[in-house]
Amino acid sequence: MAKIIDRKRLVPNIHMIEISAPDIVKRCKPGQFVILMPDEKGERIPLSLADWDEKRGSITCVFMVVGTSTQKLSRLRSGDDIPVCVGPLGKPAEISKFGTVLCAAGCYGIGAIYPIARALKQAGNTVMTLVDAKANYLIYWEDRFKEISDKYFVSSRDGFFDCKDYIPKVLKDVLKDNKIDRVISIGCTYLMYTCSEATRPLNIDTYVHLNPIMVDGTGMCGACRLKVGDSTQFACVDGPEFDGHLVDWNELFYRRKSYFNDEIRSLCYWEREEKPRKMTKEKR
Amino acid sequence: MRVNIDGREIETKHKKTILELARENDIYIPSLCDFKGLEPFSGCRLCLVKVEGMKGYVPSCSVFVKDGMKVKTKTSDIQKLRKNILELILTEHPNACLICEEKENCDEHKATIRKVDEVTGCVLCPNNGRCELQNVVREVGLEKVRFPSFYRDIKVKKDDPFFDRNYNLCILCGRCVRVCRDIRGLSVITFVKRGAKTAVGTSFGRSLLDSGCQFCGACVDVCPTGALTEKAVKYDSPPDKKKDTVCPLCSMGCSLEFNFFKDKFLGANPAGSSPVNSGQACVRGRFALRDVVRSENRIRKPLIRKNNQLEEATWEEALDYASEKIKKYKPDEMAVVTSPQLSCEDIFVFNKFAEKVLKTKHINKKAEGSPLSLVSDACRKNGISLPMQFKLDDISELDAVFLMGGNLMESAPIVWLSVLKALDRGADLITAGFLESPVDRYASKKLRVTPGMESYLLAFLSKCILDDCGGKEFAAEKGFDEFRRSLDGIPYKYLEESTGISIEAVKQTADILRKRDKSGLIFAPQVIGREREEAAAEALLNLAFLSDSRIFPLSVEGNHRGWDAINKDFSEKTKSISEIWNSIKKGQYKALYTAAPLDIPEDDGLELLIVQDSFTGDDLDKADVVLPACVLSETDGSIVNTEGRIQGLRGPLDSLGDAKPDWEIVTKLAGRIGSKDFGYTTAGDIRKEMARKLPRFKDISQTLPKRGKEVFLKEDNEYRKKYIPLNPLNELEKETPQYPLRLVLEHGFDYYRNCLLSEEIAEFDLFRSKQWIKMNKRDTQKYELKEGFPVTLKSKKGQFKGFVHISEYVPEGIVTAYYIPGRDENRADLNLSPVKITRGK
Missing domain, CATH: 2.40.30.10 (Translation factors)
Structure with a gap:
């Protein structure tokens, strides 16, 4: 407990x-x-x-x-x-002095990347943060990031920011204007994928923290397997940090949908059976 | 008249708005608040057009076309204006995905996060792909929203049954508010607050359950965004296939569209073009049907009792077993129970089977508490003939509506919509019944009658009419003198006392009925005991003759009118399901073949019980053979709605497991028992024979009527009046200190064969539970009860259990419970008798 x-x-x-x-x-x-x-x-x-x-x-x-x-x-x-x-x-993220590191995150990843950005800053790197959000009201921990970042960027489709692009476009602009040694990206699979693809032609080291379906988290079940380069790796014990340029993204996208229909069934059951029955029971 | 739109000359005859005319001619004008069937609202301002000679820009949804009018819909300033308006609308609606270039990729790769709690973009929205806002943004060509977006941060309302309400997505088009108020007559939701904080909501922000919502789903169907979404399908893809069918769950016979995605059945929507329900439905068809037809409790295989246990068998085994057993009994030892929830074909074959194969007269042909059966029986008994069928439009054309019986919103929701149309035209509504009901707010007169005294109230009205007009004009009519004498024998004072209604109220009502041009008496289902129901039907006929009103006797179950029409053509000898039940209880039968839900009494003396149903129920506990039947949505049978309209079901679903249509099972059984193989291979064969043999079904053919083609039951056009003298009623037993409350049973509609909607669907149980014992709040305080308390109702004759439900519609001193004929016969005895209520399970 x-x-x-x-x-x-x-x-x-x-x-x-x-x-x-x-x-x-x-x-x-x-x-x-x-x-x-x-x-x-x-x-x-x-x-x-x-x-x-x-x-x-x-x-x-x-x-x-x-x-x-x-x-x-x-x-x-x-x-x-x-x-x-x-x-x-899982393995900790690689923290050392890389030079200038860009942390690109969205969604839950804004929270997840925070301790990494903080540690990188403490290790003496120049830390830049790029946060993606559909709208201004989806951004959180801005103050925390501003405190540890040398530069702070936002990509959004919200008129509030005078910017209407998805993260890879803004990322490219940032890479053009700044010399970046390493990119770390956390967020939804599609965000991490697009960030990796944006840096691939520029040959900038890009690390992503992957989120495959996982069960036990200790390497026993293999549910979180993914292909990285030529080898099969388990996100739980070999990751979650992987080289974004080596990940087999298509397989990852595919595997993430494995239980989609069951997930929906479960949620519908919970919303339409368990919850109402509980409400009825509470009344009686 | 000729109208010029964008340089095109268009000819039109009827009065219509610019928007309607443009749409008919495929000229696109964006609009988000306009909806077919609703009054123009001019809320969204997207449909602005330029009309020559008119100042500024005008909303095309609310300006009618005139001869010689010149309209421009696509000038650059209009386009710019529309973009600006749309941008403003979108500042308060999550807009990122609407203008994002990555949208398609996200749809593909972010599909799994559609299960989020709050919608902040189209990829997360249940309405993605069917959203009108998406279409408008695309058509208007909006690429950027220049203004900061604002999230209202209103908590998503997920605790009500059937659908969620997310007002963060609402664009305030007001369609839901208008449909609830103007079409459904409820006004459960309305605009709340003012200015920038305007939102749609209930009064005091209460839940829909506590606001009197009937969960008809009309608001969900008109919502252009994902603000209102059906829980059951919100995570599914939009349908890729639709099939037409008819709802079998009540006598309205609403046309529905069954939706499918990759052959998976998603649910039902009301069909917009239907002459019956024109885009409307009720909670049963819109939300419950989906779960009923695909219930976990469906019987999928034939079962035979072996070693006191039901075991799966093949059809051959089950039919052989049943037929061998049936052969042992004499005709009078066997009874057949059919259900008005079967198709016409099923009922025809069942009757033929009982008559020709079993040669038994014990088959149920009368329905309990059904106005249709009661009025038609009273007519037949007294040699009266008058039109019993009607069209819903006849009701909307009435000037005065006298509504007798229960809550129309529950028993006949689509009839209620027609009444509402009449009220819109200025008609008067008079409600008469022992309960209050949500329709009362529209009534110009409410007659709260003492339960059971309905026939006296109707006689009271007749007496007032006669005394007012002297009655000379009726003197020559058949039976009038005797009728008059029977009325003269009862003093007003006695009528006032026994009905609980003052003479002034009755006189005023009589005046309305008599003086209005077109008055109609709608007789809705109620359960007040056989004798009293018959007396009420007779009194209603008298009143109809005196006030020159038309009678609208409603039917109860899905195919009630069809069932009634077929039964009558077979034999005149009629028994009701309650009478059969009582005979079973007395041990009169040795074999019973039932296709209706039946609560088999203890010590029934039955040696053979054949249950033919789609769902498992209590009657399976005693069944010797169980034959799995298809639900109506899996058959291509026909049913007759409350109007008398014959409609085809068209079997949109495949049968589940080994289930077969009822007619097929009976046919096969008949073939095994005697030489009497009916020789049917399709439902069409039966229709062919019905058209030949049953005069009322003359107009049906082997193929089912197509939608749009109206086929009705044939009816006698003769009009024969006869007055029926008033039958004195037995006094009701008085309440005593020991039994201080009076129990009145309400007809239960929420069931389909053995499936009780509130037991099958957890959400339905929240909305309307079969187990409710409804009572007034003051009574609950008096007896120290609270909502949901388990209680037992006891009378001198028996007892049953339920849960307290506080209802503002039940008067003090009365408790009500639901009654389904055949299923709740144990309750029938207690009806109208004094009871006491005690806590505890």
Whole structure:
């Protein structure tokens, strides 16, 4: 059992959850993840660590509500217990002095990339941040990033920013205007893919933190397998950080849809059966 | 008249708006608030056009064309204006995906994140691909929104059944508000707040469940965006195929379109072009049917009882078994129960089977609480003949509507829409019944009658009419003198006391009925016991003659009129399902073949029980053989709606498992029992025979009527009046301190064969539960009860259980519960009797 210290919605669909996990805090490093279960029956959800606090003995994750289990997770409140919180899992992100590093993120990835950007800054790099959001009201932690970034860019289709392009176009502009040694990208698979494709012709090292379907998170089940270069790798134990230019993206896109119909069935069942029955029961 | 649009000369005869005329001639004018069937609103301002001689720009949706009018729809300043307006609309609607070049790639690669909680872009929106906003943006050619986008951040409302409401996507076109108010007569949702904060909502922000929503889904169907989305299909792709059919769940016979994606059945929508429901439906057809026909509780294989357990068998085995057993019994030892939820073909074959093969007279032919059966029986008994069929349009043309019986929104939602049209034209509505109902707010007179005394109220009205006009004009008519004498024998004071209605109210009502040109008496289903129902039907006929009103007796189940018409042509000897049930209880039968939901009594003495149903139910516990039947949506049979309109079902779905249409099962059984093989191979063969043998079905043919072609049951055109003397009623048992409340049963409509909608669908249970015991809030306080408490109702005759539901429509001192004939016969005895209510399961 782990206790929820805080859970709040940052922006539409994106929630932040702070969990008391003193043992995990002692060991976690940027780029690693934990696995949570919102209740005994739900799925195991792998979530990147977005922050941690040694004094409070707590870890923080940022997640997107995108299915039954994350729906359940988003309904938890401070003081609630969750049955499973394991970690830290996966290899930490590579942190050293690269020179100038661009962190390009969107969606839940804005939270997930934060500890990496912070560590890179501490390691003496010049850190630039590029955040993608459909609209101004979807951007969060702007102040945190501005504090650790030398430059902060936004790509959006919102008239608010006077910019109407998706991240790769803005990324190319940034790369043109600045000498960048390394790009790190976290966000939805399509965002990471487009960022990798944008840097490929320029031969800039690009690392992505992948999010395949995962079950146990310790290399046993192989659900998170993906092709990187010539070899098959497991995102849980070999990653989640991989060279974006070597990833077999088509396979990853394909595998992510494996359980799409079942995921929908599960969500519909929860919304149309479990929830109403619970409401009826509460009345009676 | 001639109108010039964009240089094109267009000829038109009828009065129509510029927008309508342009659409008819394939001239595109964008619009988001206009919707067929709704009054012009001019809310979105996208349909602005330039009309020569008119100042500025005019909304084409609300300006009617005139002869010689010159309209320009596509000048550069109009295009620019539209883009500006659209940009402003989009500042409050997630617009990123609408203008993003990556949209198609995202649709492909981000498909899995469609399951998000809140919609912040088209790729996440349930309406993606069917959104009118997307079409308009494309047509107007908008590429950029220059203004900052604003998120209203209104919590998505997901706790109501059937659909979600996300007002962050709402563009305030007002279609939902208008359809709810103008077409459905409910006004559950309306514009709330003012200025920049204007939104659509319920009063005090309550849930739809608490706001009186009937969940007809009309608002969902008109919403141009993803603001209102059906839960069951919101994550599915838009349909790639549609099939026409008719809803079998009630007597309205709404035309529906079944939607499919890659052959997966998604659900049903009301068909826009239908003469019956013209784009409207109700909760049953719109939301429940989908789950009913594909229920987990469908019976997929024939079952035979072996070693006291039902085991799967082949059709051959099951039919052999059943036929061998049937052969052992004499005709009078066997009974057949059919259901008005079967198709005409099924009912015909069932009747033929009972008559020719089993040679039994024990088959149910009367329906409980059905106005249609009651009025037609009363007519036959007394030699009366008058038109019993009608068109819904006849109701919308009435000047005065006298509505007797239960809540029309629940029992006959589409009839209610016709009444509403009449009210729009200035008609008066009078409601008479023991319950309040949501339609009462439109009533110019509400007559709250003591339960069970309906026939006295109608006699009261007749008496007032007669005393007012002297009655000379009727004196020569058949039966009048006797009728008059029976009325004269009852003093007004007694009528006032027994009905609980003052003479002034009754006189005013009588005045309205008599003086209005076209008055109509709608007789809606209610359950007040056989005798009282018959008396009410007779009294209604008298009133109709005196006030020169037309009678609209409604039918109850999906194919009630068809069932009634076929039954009558077979034999006059009629039994109701309750009578058969009582005979079973007395142990009169040794074998029973049922195709209707039946609560088999304990110690029934039955040696053989054959259950033919689509769903598993309690009657399976005692069944010896179970024969899986198709639901009507899987057959190509025909059903007759409340108007008398014969409609084809057209089997949009494939049959599930080994289920077969009912007529086919009966035919096969008949072939095994005697030499009487009916020789049908398709439903068309049966229709051919029906057209030949049943005079009322003369107009049907082997192929089903196409939509648009109207085929009705044949009806006697003769008009024969006869007054029926008033039958005195038995006194009702009085309430006592020990039994302080009066129980009144309400007809339950939410079932299809053995499937109870509220048990099958969890969301339906929230909306309307079969287990509800409805009572007034003051009574709940008096007996220290709360919403949802499990309770037992006890009378001297028996008891049953349920859950408290507080209803503003139930008067103090009364409790109501649902009753489904055949299924709830245990409750029937308790009807109208004093009861006490106790807490506990």
